[in-house]
Amino acid sequence: MNGSAHVGDQNAPRVRIRSLDKTNVDFVLSNTSLSVANSLRRVMIAEVPTMAIDLVEFYENTTVLADEYIAHRLGLIPLVSHTVDKFKYTRDCTCAEYCKECSVEFTLHIKCTESGTRTVYSSELISSNKDVVPVLETEDDRGAILVKMRKGQELNVHCIAKKGVAKEHSKWSPCAAVAFEYDPHNNLRHLDYWYEKSIKDEWPLSKNALEEQERDPSAPFDYKAEPTTFYFNVETIGCLDPQEVVTKATRVLQEKLGGLQLALDEDQAPDAAANVDDGEPWV
């Protein structure tokens, strides 16, 4: 039996960080199965919550872009989401529509009064919460261009940013990309390369190939071998730190499992549930 699913076991997963910067973390996950590594990858892409603009009210829009077009662009603006844990999902919130427990409001009111082009940047959005603001790369970065105006045009919008996950809409994804590789030498033959003359010449090895040995080509194929080492590079869009994305992903996975276990226990104790007094109001 492969004991890698047990605590305190020497076969428990191992992590080695190769590099870390503001937007990227490069790490190696080893001693675990492909399915676990893939779960981690999928959660990082689609289930780590962030904040993004979700509702836009237009008071005035005389720019050349249609309301829905601008609303879409606003939705895609990355927002700094380090405080996302303090927010509730709107559907779990007690408020009727939105409140400061589950949302952040933004206003933008710009009118072009001079000749020439007036460019509106995401940094001009005024936030109701100092911790949730449009992502800016440097001090003098003005952010993404929202719209360009000529003299006399006006844009006046009120936006509501909510907590969400990329499973619902990719604007909530904290990742720009997640690079994922295993078995760089293709020892396991999970890949069947197309080639003209030579695989070696036409398919250059990745830098991860330096970490592993190529199998002796004359040795018989080990059909029982399984991948155990996985190379990740997580690139964020700035709303969360890359290491934060990875740790939050493990937490999301744990909570998914915990939730399922709770539901399973409840399902197994139907008698206990049947005995609960629903407290009928007329009794």
Added chain:
Amino acid sequence: MDTSENLPTYIAVLDVPEEKIEILPGASADLTSVTFSIKEEDHTLGNSLRWSIMQNPQVDFCGYSIPHPSEAKTNLRIQTTDRSNAIDAMNKGLDDLRSVCQIMKARLHQRLKEGNYAHTE
């Protein structure tokens, strides 16, 4: 009844289903072969949970499928030996996978603390 207080804030389901998990009709009386239907879950959970359950020597068979892509449902089948049952196997699988995640998180924190990696600003 408002159950929202009890829900972990991280679980990202669009609609909280009333029954997160149910046992599909056709389970054996001794519960050694059972198909569970899990709502609002996909390959993210299904594949790694199947792996984790398969690690248990009491489990003869474990497989999962998503019967239709437009229904947010995952069916997970477990068959065990007479010495165990599918519910226990499921519970153990969940526990084990959770500890794998726990270790992964702990190792990551440890490595971040050590700071023994290339750091660029």
